[in-house]
Amino acid sequence: MAKTVSLKQISKAFTDDKGKLTYAVEKVNLEIEAGQFVTLLGPSGCGKTTTLRMIAGFEDITSGDIFFGDENVNEVPPNKRDCTMVFQSYALFPHLNVFENIAYGLRIKKLSQEAIRKKVESVLNIMNLNDYLERMPSQLSGGQQQRVALARALVMEPGVLLFDEPLSNLDAKLRVVMRDEIRRIQQQIGITTVYVTHDQSEAMSMSDMIIVMNKGKIEQMGSPMEIYQRPKTKFVADFIGSANFVEGVVKGIDNGRLLIETHSGILKVRRDGFKIGQAVTVVIRPEAVTLTKGTTHLGKITKSIFMGQTQEYEVEYDGQHLQITEHNPIQEHVFQVGHEVSLQFSEDSLHII
Amino acid sequence: MGAKFKRFKREPLLPILIVLVMLSLLVFIVYPLFQIFKSSFVTTDGMFNFDGYKRVLSGGGLFTALTNSLVLAFLSATLSTVIAYLFAYTFAYVKVPFKRLFNGIAILPIISPPFVIALSAMLLLGKQGLITKNLLGLDNANIYGLHGLVLVQTLSFFPIAFLTLSGLLRSISPSLEEASQNMGANKLKTFVTVTLPLSVPGIANAFLLVFVQSLADFGNPMTIGGNYSTVAREIYLQAVGSYNMQSGAALAIVLLTVTLIVYVLQKFWVGKKSYVTVTGKPTGQRRLIESGPIKMILFAFCIIMSCIVIAFYALVPIGSFIKLWGINNSFTLDHYKYVFSIGQKAMKDTLTLALIATPISGLLGMIIAFLIVRKKFLGKKALEIISMLSIAVPGTVIGIGYILSFNKAPLALTGTAVIIIAAFVIRAMPVGIRSGIAALQQIDPSIEEAATNLGAKQAKVFTSVVLPLIKSAFFSGLVNSFVKSMTAMSAVIFLISAKYNLITASILAQVEAGRIGVASAYCTILIIIMIIAMILLNLLVKWMSGPRRTT
Incomplete structure (x- = not known):
């Protein structure tokens, strides 16, 4: 079931070597509707990945609240959150074959052998991966690895799907193919998606809503067309196009x-x-x-x-x-x-x- | 604070583990070292003075031992580095046959018991030596002393230098040398102006590694040192022989200081200077030297060195079947009969204790590596430093530290199996930690995050993802700790008792009694046990990883 995600006043602070408090993310508010595709866009160091990792639970939040639906997930450990993530490096388990990679989370859930097989097969169908079941990750091309990573996240049927710059390791042509495919699958399943990228054309072509971030804060949010045609700040105007x-x-x-x-x-x-x-x-x-x-x-x-x-x-x-x-x-x-x-x-x- | 407590409630395993690890390092490394330090200032009647250090530095026998050790270490390190460089250069730059064989021979001494080469040196070059007496007809050849030690240490330690240098030479990008030739330099000029300067940090590194090994060496000086006293041996004699703990401790502190300085030098000064960055990307293929005098010379060198190493290893098993080497060369099984009756207990004890220590040290090494690479916690820096520096602590220092620390309550462990196992574990673990760290740093942390993200708990992440990925480091850690434990002597020689005897100590006793045949039989059996154990361990790991699940 697709879930809404809301971030209320969330901040992430680090103490640097001199003991000074610096904010990687500062008082970010964000409401994501169920089934919406939202992109966090900004230059490196703007806090977009930190925000995503706070949603996933890999970073503790310094202050604020995160909700999935009505549930406050602040204290929910990352392995219990109803969100799965596609990593920038894909993070496929190199010692497991394609089938086992996809089945990993289902095995943790202790589903029956039969249920696992069914679920994996259905997601393999969506992703066109049926021929690669037995392959090891090292035997796959970059695009295929990307698909396996996505399949592994989708098979869990999460409330929220997270992407951390998933296309940055692909060549330009494949990137266009994969971004269309991700968008198609997201629409087909209707899953709430948070996508992090620094590539504006990815953001423009996939998103229902773009959140432009800079220095830990949201500069502007809106539809791709709004962001492009009506930038509110010089930063946004310059960064987008x-x-x-x-x-x-x-x-x-x-x-x-x-x-x-x-x-x-x-x-x-x-x-x-x-x-x-x-x-x-x-x-x-x-x-x-x-x-x-x-x-x-x-x-x-x-x-x-x-x-x-x-x-x-x-x-x-x-x-x-x-x-x-x-x-x-x-x-x-x-x-x-x-x-x-x-x-x-x-x-x-x-x-x- | 509240957030930290909540995390503790979520993952109670991790903090408990950290506390346990820290505690064991404190008790078995830091506390003994502290005890040595304290004892070096305290006389037998409990008075505080500097007599220990005065004796060490006053120019007497202990001072001679110190200078002797430094001279020996310098000579062995220089020779080892030269031999290792030639070997490594041949490997990386010259097209020669039998490379795998040479490689195996070059690293053989690393896994062999400490006495094998010293024993062979006696059999070959001693008074009744095969070469000295039978070939050259010398009547009064003497292998005992500095020259014997240099020979034996060089043969024992050049593999360490070889591993360092061959890794370095292989990672020098061939395009640098091609660039040099492209700009007009000939092969010699290229070697002198490019290859050699690039390998200087590696050479320094190899030199210092062997230097430390030689300083800490105990077995060889004990067997063929003769009158040439060295620090590690003198510590033992002071502590166990004349029971002058203060002098022994003071000498141990001096030795520890020297090795730590050399180690820190090697780690931070030379290490930082390295020009070669290891990217993990294979560099382009180097065009090997295929013919010419250089190739011939290097090839001949490799063959001669290999023959020497093989001869040294072949001689010990042969010697174990000879009645009285050089005097009565008839075949006998007496030595083995002796070993299997009187020596049975030592063999059983060694094997039992090593088998207990092996998994502990293997697992502990991986866990510490995991904590250091992946986790943030209070005291992590201390853990890192202690486990890193423990590589540099000589076995004799650990040994004297243990008798000083565990002789009385509350930790009266002397004479128990626990103390010997602890010494095995502490001595073997650093290598495991290092290879574990290296293996973990190769693994993208997001792979573990992916497992967490898919619902796995900490422990599950470790067993289902981390452990399989560092399996080979774990396995080699197991092999290493078994080999190290079976052949350990410098630390445990202080700790053996009537209850627990060890093979290495028995060998030493036999050498001291002049029964070379029995010592050779012990050595041969030790080698056979280790080969069998390695094969079994290999099979075990294969069986554990099992056929891959596909459905």
Whole structure:
């Protein structure tokens, strides 16, 4: 049965060598609905893995409460918690074959031989692993090991499924295959899932909700689209995709559009909730700008790189360098280093923080 | 505090285990060492003074023993390191046949009883020696003394240096040498400017390891030391012979200090200097030297050394069937008759006590390794240091410490089996701990977490995951502690009594009485027992791990 998970004010503090208290995770609140796929996303050291390990029970919490459903699990030892985990290194038991690896937890539960066989077989079917029963982990490819690790977690039919950067050891193509597969199985079973990664494309493609963490705290949470299009902080804007920042002041409001005065002219942005005179930062995604030969918002190309699907530019504008991406570049229209260009900002794609 | 108590309630096994382990180390290592330290300042009538140290450092017989030991250790360590380097270099760099055979021969002395080589040295090079008398016609050859000791110790200890160096040379990345050649250096230049500098830390390491072994050596100086007195022997003579405990203790403290300094030097100074990082990834294949004079010289060297080692080992069983070596060379079974009648008790005692000590020390070693690598607890650092330094404590020091500590209440253990077993365990355990630590560090901690995550309790995690994964370290720990216990002498020589006698002590007594034939028979039987035991232990482990469950 899929369970809700809630974290109430949980903190994890360490004392460092000098006896100073530092927080790896600080007062994190989080409500995860049953069956939801939630991703903890952030750079290394942001506290995402510590949070996950506190949910699993491998780290004691310094303060706060963790609930699975209505049950407070603070004092439940890790081997009694209703959650199973897929580890970054897979952590398959190297001395047991595939079948025994998957059956390990069921044997601990002391299920009958028959029940174990049935359960293992059904999960093997979902994972397409039927041919590898007798293999030892060392005889499997990375992708197959990944599947066994997932099967071993799924066969326990846990209330919560945990993933700790499970795809980081796979090559790029396999990573895409596996992330689609994990998402498919998660949807099929409808299991509550907490997934830790530092890879934003994984987070975007799999999650119902993304929690962006930084320095032990939650920076922002929301759907992938919200996080990308409406970042609340510079950190989020910069971490999810890439972004240019231009400082400015709200000068006026025109037809539901804010007029932002910057060093090199007025930018129009379709946003509300800001007052005239307020200092703001405009978030400009690389794809929110089109380069033309016009006369307004002039800039100079300082870098121009052909990437296949895109042309990546660096443009000197307003005393800073902006990253700009043009999709489907056509040879005749590509600008070269030194060209003067006009920047056209798409007012729907700009964002203000 | 509350959280800690709750964890204790959850896993009561672990804290209890930690307390037990700590307690046994305190009682059987720390307390005896403390007793030696105390006794070194106390006269027989209970007065406090520095007489013990004065005697050691005043330039008398005890001081000579100290300098003798250092000279001996320096010579043995130098020779052993040179021989071991040549062997190891041949292994890693030259294409020669019989590599497996050479390897087996090179490590043979590690597992053999301490007397075998000393006995053979007498049979070969002594007054009635096969070479000295029969081949060279010398009438008054004398193997006893420094030269004999250097020969015997070199042959006994070069395998230790060999294991260190061969590991190091194999892990030097061939691409470094290729880079050197690529930039124009010839083979000699490459060796001098790349290979040799890279192996300097290993050479220093090997040298220091043998140095410590030689300092602590007891068996060889006792058998063929002659008038050349050494520290380990002198401690025994002071303590047991003339019952001057204060001098014995003072000498023991000096010896302990020297070995600890050398050990710390080896561990922290040389160890840190190593350029080679062991990644576990196989480095690229090295192109071996396939021909030329270098190959010929090294190959000849390996063959000669192997022949010497084999000769030394073959001679003891042969000698055990000869009536009176060099004087009456007729075949006899008398020595064995003697051993099986009078020596029966010593054999039975040794075997019984070793069989009891083996599983204790094997398991304890793995548990301590597990605690050190995986667990956090109060006093962990102390546990780590004690168990690490106990490698460096010479057997004689343990021996004198035990008679000082366990002679009177509350721990009156002298003369009991317990004290001998404790000495066996403490002497054998450090190697087990070390290999256990090495094995555990190879295992990803998340494998254990996965087991916990799937519902296994601490004890279940240990038995179902950890133990199977460190099985080979555990097994080699068992073999090591059995071999060590069967051949132990330096520590237990202080502890034997009428109730419990040991083979090694009997051999020593026979050597001292000049009955080389009987000593050889004892040695031969000891070797046979050890071979049988190893085969049995091997079978036992195979049977225990059993066929893999598949359904």
